[in-house]
Amino acid sequence: MKLATWNVNSLKVRLPQVLDWLAVHPVDALCLQETKLVDEKFPVAEIEAAGYRAVFSGQPTYNGVAILWRADRGWQAQDLVIGNPHFPDEQKRLIAATLGGVRLISAYVPNGQAVGSDKYEYKLRWLDALSVWLAEELAARPRIVVAGDYNIAPEDRDVHDPVAWAGQVLCSEPERGRFQALLALGFADAYRLFEQPEKTFSWWDYRQLGFQKNRGLRIDHLLVSRPLAGGVTACSIDRAPRKLPQPSDHAPVVAELSV
């Protein structure tokens, strides 16, 4: 099973790139974040015409998540859950469905804006509630992949300039602590199961030639539960879409599981 996650920063703008990418990388399932589309405007017909099916949860302007999967697999999306049952939230940041025997969760973790801000406190509470829910999910269905934009660079090696970013939002100890708490539930960071090149990131600022200078962060992750982790055969970040005209500021992260 090939899986990917991609924060597309507006599916309306990025749909052609997503469909082009799927044509070249026909993954079994693709988790999307920041679709920024209300459900009525989700491009179901275009996605079905490309041979995929989708479940989604969106709102105007902000957030929005989706899971796409190959129609020819014959899977039904089972046990669809939108949002965290332990965290009532107007913001559409979580969607879960079981596909081909794997519980797949597309997550858009809050950005947090600045350490100490209200949005930062919301981010920490959101992550705490995610841990509570995932602990339950693991007990009920041990084969889980949580794929998404975590808005956390887990370690200094995930940061282009760790000194400049030290203590800043996306890199602060409380955020990294929450990420470690997720791993401690029984997940592996699929990307770190393999030797990887140095300075590999999944997001680059649009400004100041961030991508060209590789001034980025690795904040998009696939967390794979322990029963699946031994079967992960590859994980990589595909920088190619970030080079296209009018790109998302995030690149897709891809993993292959032997299930």
Add this chain to the structure above:
DNA sequence: ATGGCAGGTACGACCTGA
């Protein structure tokens, strides 16, 4: 030190992102 780019809303700036 500040803002720099991009998308959405809506049509003039402002909010959010990371």
